[in-house]
Amino acid sequence: MGAERNTAAVPTAAPRSGARVVLGLLWSDKFAFVAALFLIFVVSCAVFGPLLLGGTATSMNLRLRNFPPFTLDHGWLFVLGADSLGRSMLARLMVASQNTIAVAAAAVAFAMTVGGVLGLMAGFLGGWFGNIVMRLADIIMSFPSLLIAVVVLYMFEPRVANLVLVLGITRMPIYMRTSRAEVLEIRERPFVAAARVMGASSFRVVFRHVAPTVLPTLTTIAALDFAFVMLAESALSFLGIGIQPPEITWGLMVAQGRNYLNVAWWLAFFPGLAIMLTTLSLNLLSSWLRIAADPTQRWRLEIPRGRDG
């Protein structure tokens, strides 16, 4: 055995505690570190915001209508100004984070799970089933999502669950296609053949071997999709078939604020900024994760600063 030591380029570093390693890797990418902090903040807003500020966010004060931001004249709650009904922008942003994150996360998770599983099966089974799945992806992609939205929300109530369904369905094709393409490649790998020689069922091969390998790719797409879903939700709200007041989401706030762009820019700007920063953070974090989780890339996070690269 001795002769084999050091023949591989993979050094066997003394195991440090897992959390410390992760934090260390995170700290070495400052963008990702800040992104992680921001996301933690957003998630805590989503969890605690409605509990703490639920009342404040809906309490109307028409005298403070479109009150401008960056003054403390009416207390810290109005530091980001007030909306067209004189409600605290800050409180609304924090409360809205719950619905926003919930809708986006649920829709993306739905699209990823259903689309991913369909794509997996299409790739693995091939044949007529694969064909049907691919045609379905074609159809959904050229199907105006608004029509799906109108159908679902006309037939059912404009509830959050239905909105998630609509957004989820429209985002499915990309997962269907990606996971199918990946499966076609992965199923040719020897470890899949080895599993089949052992007698593994197709179900086992797909879910034990193929799915975990496809997952990182899908996760990367999902991070980008977050933005699309939040913006799509905004567009639907604007057309009157998304989330409706008194519920709030950032998308709805942007949509409502657009009427006031030339008198009260902050109404649309801050929620838009929130969407932007959240997606930005997710993407920075996901690209960090891609590197950190890949042993052949991880050195990029280990190089001392000041070096080339």
Next chain:
Amino acid sequence: MKWRMTLFGLSLPLAAGALAMMIAGGAVAQDKTVTVVLSEEPDIVDPCESSRSNIGRIVKQNITETLTEIDPKDGSITPRLATAWEQVDELTWRFTLREGVKFHDGSDFNAENAVIAINRTLNPNQDCEVRLKFFGNIKLMPAAVDTYTLEVKTETPQPILPTLMGTMTITGPKTQEAKGTQNPVGTGPYKFVSWTPGQEVVLERFDGYWGDKPEAEGARYIWRNESAVRAAMVATGEADIAPNIALQDATDPKMDFSYFNSETSRLRIDLTRAPLDDIRVRQALNYAIDREAMRGTIFSKDVVPSTNLVVPSISGHNPDLKVWPYDPAKAKELLAAAKADGVPVDNEITILGRLGIYPNATEAMEATHAMLQEAGFNVKLQMVEVNQWVDIFTRPYAEDRGPVLQQAQHDNNSGDAVFTVFFKYGCEGPQSTICDKEIDRLIAEASAATGDKRRELWQALFRRLHEDIVPDVMMFHMVGYTRINPRLDFTPSLSTNSELQISQIKFN
């Protein structure tokens, strides 16, 4: 990349102050063509749809004219293509037509061609909106008595037929029979030149016009959905008139004019569902709304709190009714009293709003929602799009519906309350949720009456509604905003909501 950064970072304060910094008319074309920017492309330019506002603003009184014209200020009737009219008997009206009038295609305007035009508009096989909106239950039998005398017979007495005729424009005799003409021909001061779908509609001055020669040589209509863009276009001189911009875009008193647009907003109460079937609950609803707080914020400062569903210029408006004061204490008291009598005041009431029914509609409903909640009502808010809203607003009503307050707005610019009351408050009215014998009696009597009698009956009816029934949470008589380039001399009026007479525009 950099420029976008700049745009993101710097444009905000700039944009905020943008309109304030604007100086009117940068590169105004010095020609005498008026460019109007509408909120939406007309689906069609057929005169029989001219009751729809964006079509009416192009067609009505510009291309095609009416026999009579309704004065928006007081609902009185003035001559247009007809110079005089008289009621021959209960079922017959006789109109004397103007002589020497020609259509744009050279045909003569006479009684015979007027008959053709009326029959076209009222053809039961076409869905012309003018027919469906104003002549739904009325059958007209026009006939030419001589070249310039037109006789119109009806099956039931129509005391306000001359007013009705103010809604119907006269098309040329060669206009295709079916609805959907691409080339409207009329007698108006402007003739139709072209419609490039998606782009523009162009009119030019008609030299053979019977009346005074208007100043503007032509008109060009374009359309943008975004109010901010329409306002900006007038500001930069790309357009002369934006007939309909949002309150928050009307920031420049030199260019922006408010006008009563003949709309009245309200929340319709469904009287058939508990707890809304109790008058104390309905009164409490009205007491709970702080109308003054909404005025000048969500609504324009120029709106007027309403008591009637028709605007003051309509014959039959009752000026003596009192606006509901804001009195949350009273509201709570009434609610408590109702509750003590076993009224289920805790039933959840739905406020059903319609998106974009008027500017800031959603915010108005959010504010209402908050105020009603404040007063102790158990309310929830739901905003829906038009189709769903209409489903719920009109008969037949769903059996399993709950108590609903429905956001609504009513537009009567046709001079007489008859266009309002039956539909909204009659037992059989297609959008009515009340059935009151007294009201039905008043409707029947007033419809058959004329003059002061008619007006007094309508006023009695509105008093009964306002004081004894309370079928609505009344809101405001609404205003619209029009932005007008200072190079024009034009003041919008009540009728700007449905027409825009280019011939009335002068240049400074």
Next chain:
Amino acid sequence: MAERAAPILEVRDLAVAFHTLAGELDAVDGISFDLHRGETLAILGESGSGKSVTAAAIMGILDSPPGFVRGGQALLDGVDLLALSEGRRRDLLGERIAIIFQDTLAHLNPVYSVGWQIAECFRIHRGVGRAEAYERAVDLMRQTHIPDPERRARDYPHQFSGGQRQRIMIAMALALEPDILIADEPTTALDVTVQAQILDLLIELRNARNMGLILITHDLGVVAEIADRLAVMFHGRIVESGSVGEVFADPQHAYTRRLMSAIPGRAPPPLRVATKVVGAAPLLEVRDLAKHYEVTSGLMRRRTGDVVKAVDGVSFDIQRGETLGVVGESGSGKTTLAKMLLLLEPPTSGSARFGGEDLFTLKGPDLLHLRRRMQVVFQDPFSSLNPRMSVAEIIAEPWSIHDGVVPKAERADRVVELLDRVGLAAEHARRYPHQFSGGQRQRIAIARALALAPDLVICDEAVSALDVSIQAQILDLLKSLRDELGLAYIFIAHDLAVVRELADRVAVMKTGKIVELGTTAQIFDRPAHPYTQALLGASPLPDPELMAERRQRRGIGIQMVKNG
């Protein structure tokens, strides 16, 4: 030595390091060597020894980051390549010093025609016009013996065979007649017969142009065949150098000695008699097994009538505990044969009986049961283990597929047992495949194959991707398992020496057929079929004297430079 001209390339104290998880890792740790015109210097070492990194550093094409040159010089005619500006060095690359690589499919740009790629050298260095450059490229292809060069210059890399691609690489590298050619494992992935041709070509061109050739390889046979001098690299250092003859005759460093002794096939052929039970039915009977692929075309996938016969009527028996070696060059059908036996691909015709049961008609539980008795070890230990499963999960997976073989409670212990059996430690169970070296991974794959206690293990090129010393260890492991557990193997390989080491009988395959089948001794000592003879003749053996002799027979003149 004294009268010889100054060396054309002098490498002095070259040191290269990489940034890694564990900090900076020295890949090349201060090495020095010289190269003269007309001479071949072999740098021998196993993977990770730093030999390819050395080449990349000299050429200035190190993956940077993470790699970086820590110090030293590479003097080309006295000019330090490492200290040049990027532009100046670029002028020398291709012009004075050039390189060819092992994996030609990856190293040629897939989207440009080979003619374009060769012509590019003339265009960038000589400013030659497009048409003329192309002409010259065609000419070079002719010189490197590509048939029909005018037509083929328009083709793309994937349309060539591996050997032809290496000729194209060589043509490209030699376009500007450089003084030095670095050949980085130029023949490693090639079949033996092709390998011989490429080595011949390199020698021919070296002689014709009086170049200095640096040959980077792990294959002692190749070294013996064409190198003049040899430098052995180990852990980033040159541990031994000298003329090929000297080093082979008398290796000084312990590592070199171990390397020499690890060469498979050097030991006398095994005198093993398979524990054959006379009269017992064979474990596996294969009869007329064939796999034909029909070439289809058109929208409805109509058959064109053309048939590719990947495996074309193969018959053989294997007894319990017997090892059958299957050798052949790429495309001979040996892997397809394995896939059919493993039921990964259905056969076109023929039969196979395993333990008396018809392999191809079994279904359901019977098939599942049979699966337990036949397992596989693949060539590539990097991809045959699921990177997302721990070693324990990988080895225990067969038991969760086959209920009741090993009860859940005992699995952990059995995993440790199996790890121990294949020479790994208990603590390895928790780790993941990427934390192991190639040889260790192959041990894991073997442990997985053993988990179900099979009767037959098919080894498809199971040691081909491993370094020589590791190869020897794995072969030893396979031998001991065979002896202890009575396993039968079908051992598929293109490397004759390896087969010789392990097999009881050998089947030689060519274009889907078994052309010769006999005992190992028969095949290697008295090959009957001309193809078998050709295979044996082309395979380089780590014996400089013998190789020189062979070369002479092939008519390649060599100017031997005797050092010292």
Next chain:
Amino acid sequence: MGTYLARRAVHSFVSLAGLLILVFFLARLTGDPTNLYLPLDATLEARQEFAERHGFNDPVIVQFGRFLSGLAEFDLGTSIRKHRPAADVVLEAIPVTLGLAAVTMIVALLGAIVVGSLAAYRPGRIFDRLASVISLASASAPDFWVAITAILLFAVTLGWLPTSGTGGFAIEYWIMPIGVLLIRPFGLMVQVVRGSMLTALSSAYVKTARAKGVTERAVIFVHALRNGMLPVITVASDQAAGIANGAVIVETIFGWPGVGKLMIDSILYRDFAVIQASILITAAVIFTINIVVDIAYAVLDPRIRHH
């Protein structure tokens, strides 16, 4: 390759048929259009007549049969809203949208290739980080917000550009719509170009090219780029399809009469014939784009050509 394209065409046709069936039946689940076309005060009889006249009273399957027989004669029905053949209405709008989509994609593609390649050339450097952050941020900016802000800034405050409208080939009318439209595809494609160029630049043939003495610029834009283009083209075609399917916001705000706005309006107005016609025609365009992309693949990558 030819057969492959033929097979793709068959697939497209199947998808198209499925799409039409789905659209037809789903659209009819969104309610009766009568409410939207008749004034509130219209009588019940008038409503009945309207439904009768437009065939809404027939069972849906009968309506579908009627639609199919029309389709057989290339008749896509008549718009209830516009009283004109639905196909005419859609065909007027298609060129506008395609023009927007084409110009946008060309500009975005070129920009993304340059920015993405340079970012990938030295990953982790400041240019790379900035390009990533800005492109990601712009990909998640609400487009109507950007559009209106741009109008207020460039047209109203600065007076450099017209607020809106189409002006034929006059470039000043194109700048803002294209600028707004390309933000998202550009941001996305910078990411994709960067990713695929990262792979391409670390591949073996780039090492060969460097060893030949190829300049770094040629390494990036000759050797690596053509290899890195394949995934970029996939994403670009997706984005182009997205725009072809409706650049609603831009069309609406800038007053470009394209198919996106038409489709939205038709859905909101339940103008079934136009919904069907516009989906049919845009889907046909999208499928054509996909096939063109397949051909582009083959042109770029000989391995696909010879497959």
